Amino acid sequence: MVQDDVRGVLKDFYESLYASLGPQGWWPGRTRFEVIVGAILTQNTSWANVEKAVANLRRARALSPRRMHALSIHELAGLIRPAGYFNIKAKRLKAFLNHLFDSYGDGPENLKRLLSRRTDALRRELLSINGIGPETADSILLYAAGRPVFVVDAYTKRMLLRHGLVGEGAAYQDIQRLFMENLPHDAGMFNEYHALIVRVGKDYCRAKKPLCDRCPLGRFL
């Protein structure tokens, strides 16, 4: 498939999804810190379970870097239990907070200073934290820092696979490049595009039901 076809298809997907479902208003979190917490908690986990964990954190007044940092890893694990993998994820949240406070101090501006680094440096820094991989880092870049970075997830890969735009062996970077080399680097559009893909994946499709009637893209997912 030639480059212009890919470009047109990616653009058509976006327009079809947006036309049928409208703006999704992501990320579903109130603050930048909450976005980061949600990004870690939702790793291989349904958002419904993440919401329960976030509600627990809110009830415990633990949704600020300082308050969460003050919790023991055991207390934190107890609060995020509904999100699954709670021991691992408690460790990952702690790893992020330890990095934040060690490198940017304990002042109220520490998160703001981290998130104002240049995009490529920030991405590498996030990836260096144990528990933050490519998708989590890019979710933070796009949804917490507002950078024009395309977020790739399992739904994205399935969409491209089922439309024959990539092969089974396609890596995260391959898929991200496909979007970023063929679309304008517009954070608002990348925001909606990823959110729309997830919306369709969640509401209209199943992993073992490749073809789904009612899907805005016809054969999508």
Add this chain to the structure above:
DNA sequence: TGCCAGGCCGGGT
């Protein structure tokens, strides 16, 4: 009732 959900790490080849 098993399968799946908005991944990532660590150890092994």
Add this chain to the structure above:
DNA sequence: ACCCGGCATGGC
């Protein structure tokens, strides 16, 4: 550079 087992809850 891949490949794989482990991590865990809740909804359908």
